[in-house]
Amino acid sequence: MFGLLTEVGKRIATRWFTEVLLPGLLLVGIVGCAVALGHGRALDSDALVAAAERTWARLQGHPVRWVVESALFVAAAGLAGVAARGTGHLVQRFWLRERHLLPPSAQSRRGRWSRHHRATAAASRRGTEPVRAYLPQRPTWMSDRLRLVEARVHGQYRFSASLVWPRIWLLVPEEAHSPVRHARARFDEACVLAGWAVPYLLAGLFWWPASLIGSATALVAWRRARLTLDEFATLVEATIDIHWRTLATALGVTITGDALSAGEAALIEDRLHKGG
Numbered sequence: 001m002f003g004l005l006t007e008v009g010k011r012i013a014t015r016w017f018t019e020v021l022l023p024g025l026l027l028v029g030i031v032g033c034a035v036a037l038g039h040g041r042a043l044d045s046d047a048l049v050a051a052a053e054r055t056w057a058r059l060q061g062h063p064v065r066w067v068v069e070s071a072l073f074v075a076a077a078g079l080a081g082v083a084a085r086g087t088g089h090l091v092q093r094f095w096l097r098e099r100h101l102l103p104p105s106a107q108s109r110r111g112r113w114s115r116h117h118r119a120t121a122a123a124s125r126r127g128t129e130p131v132r133a134y135l136p137q138r139p140t141w142m143s144d145r146l147r148l149v150e151a152r153v154h155g156q157y158r159f160s161a162s163l164v165w166p167r168i169w170l171l172v173p174e175e176a177h178s179p180v181r182h183a184r185a186r187f188d189e190a191c192v193l194a195g196w197a198v199p200y201l202l203a204g205l206f207w208w209p210a211s212l213i214g215s216a217t218a219l220v221a222w223r224r225a226r227l228t229l230d231e232f233a234t235l236v237e238a239t240i241d242i243h244w245r246t247l248a249t250a251l252g253v254t255i256t257g258d259a260l261s262a263g264e265a266a267l268i269e270d271r272l273h274k275g276g
Helices: 002-037 045-059 063-095 104-109 115-126 141-157 161-171 174-203 208-250 262-272
Strands: none
Touching: 002 045, 002 063, 002 174, 002 208, 045 063, 063 174, 141 161, 141 208, 161 208, 161 262, 174 208, 208 262
16 A cells, blocks of 8 residues: 555656646746846847846855745746646636627627528538537537537437436446547646646736747647547547447336337436436
8 A cells, every 4th residue: 555655646746747847837937038028128038148147146155045936936836837727627617618708689799700600501501401409509619519419419319418428438348438538638638738828828918929829829729629529529429329228228228129219218318317
């Protein structure tokens, strides 16, 4: 047990160092450049060297001050890392929100720029009738992508994906868990990366090169989040497609035909709702 706890502690320390402290040190360094240079001398390397020399001269011959300020620098980096990761979770909630932030009147003014209108127009150009449940309904593409799993599963099998997914997850073999976990972990990492973009954009208010770093980071994070969330949603839907019969068998529901009948789907829903 002691060896196990030691190994776990090493892994946690390594992860904290690489994912929190090192990026935090870089962020604190960028903030220092913003304070020392500002917009007027944003790319003045001589001014940056002069500021570093003044700092070195102030610390030289004062070992206690050196230790204290170094400790404060590391602590600031750690706090910045924790704050950035917390911001990433807020970004994730913003991307996956279910309600619009704008009032209905402001939404209606968006008109032909809305995703719902564009999807309807694309279906019209193809000469097809769009499925109402599959049209965009939520404020973000990512939130709609998760909603689409529920809509497609209910349209095909007549039961709720949110109800059957936890049970199917317990029934599928371990090798089926790994792709889903990895896709979700990569999505979470993309959200954390977006959280790191926020303080860089704030630093850009005082030093414009930081805004370029923040913008590039935000763009990469947004793109990664879309790709990984799409992969995660596809894997969840595929797992339900493949293993819904296993769930029906585990619940004692007999499937008589090749497809799930309305009565059988209602029986599965009744079992999962506990007769509610």
